[in-house]
Amino acid sequence: MRPTLASFILKAGVLLLAACGPGNLVVLIPDPDGAVGGVRVSNSAGSVEITAPHHAAVVKDETTAPSALADLSAEEVAKLFSEALAIRPMPPVHFLLYFELDSIELKPDSLNQIPDVMAAIRDRASRHISIVGHTDTLGEKIDNLDLSQRRALAVRDLLIRNGIPDRFIDTTSHGEKNLLIKTGDNVAEPRNRRVEVVVR
């Protein structure tokens, strides 16, 4: 895109703001995965919509309508928000691990995901790992509660064997009460035989 005179003036305005300090600013930036959302900035005097990455709105005060600005450079954003961005936690990650029928044995594909779970824990230096066991509706409810608990504990033990301290892990079990795929009673559904691991 060719810079226009207008965008130069806008940019100069932003630089001036950054240099002088004052100014109430809203900036839209891409998600960690690259997607871009949108925001509407409004007050009693008007409103403006921002939908492009690194575009911003400046609001002088409550009685002055927000004004849209052309894109800020990554450097400008980093300068203004470096500390808030530096301390921002990584997004939590959810894993679904699946089990063999009436068993606490992980399916091979799910067993192969354990290194990814470990990497997620390491990347986040996570001390908040939730493990929740589930079953399908085949068999008795009471047995399924027990099975879901043993599944959760099996995953916990795997993580502990990989060096994760017990106290970082929170284990619960729902039996057949929280189905991923809704079914009637006594239905074999492989996608319900699972443990969900959330790493925060």
Add this chain to the structure above:
Amino acid sequence: MVFHLRSILLTSGCCRHMLHSGFNGAARVRKSLVLAACGLFLLWNWDIGSAEMPAAGIVKSVKGEVVIFRSGQSLEAGEGMRIFMGDRVQTAETGSVGLIFSDDSLVSMGPASEMVVSEYHFVPIENKLSFVIRVFRGTIAYLSGQISKLSPESVRLETPVMTIGVRGTHVLVKQEG
């Protein structure tokens, strides 16, 4: 003002057409999101046991001095501490803090910043969804989670001079104190 604009949008023929044509797909996506979010909600509530009010989130990272004001008390923020609706979070000149909410939203604050979690409801099964943060001063980074996916109109960041309706997803706010 926001309502006024929305009613203009809704009465324009073009937008009505868009709403109709996109409805089925959107409804499907919404349904699967609700299911996923219900699971997340149950998970989180099991995590925290049967407290009277469910925690809205946790303090994930702290640097320097950060204080949480809750029911007339001031608490020094520490890693792993729970955050509740109504909490006022304040960072000192050298402080910063990162929070993870139960819907997977992330909120982080730079130095000399202050905000209140004025509304937080994440009960997808009852369709009770809202997230409102009041920013008094400083710098805030917000990355939206499930609430914004399920109910985009229920997520707002407010400051003394503006209201930011967050349709998604990653927003930075700087407010002069």
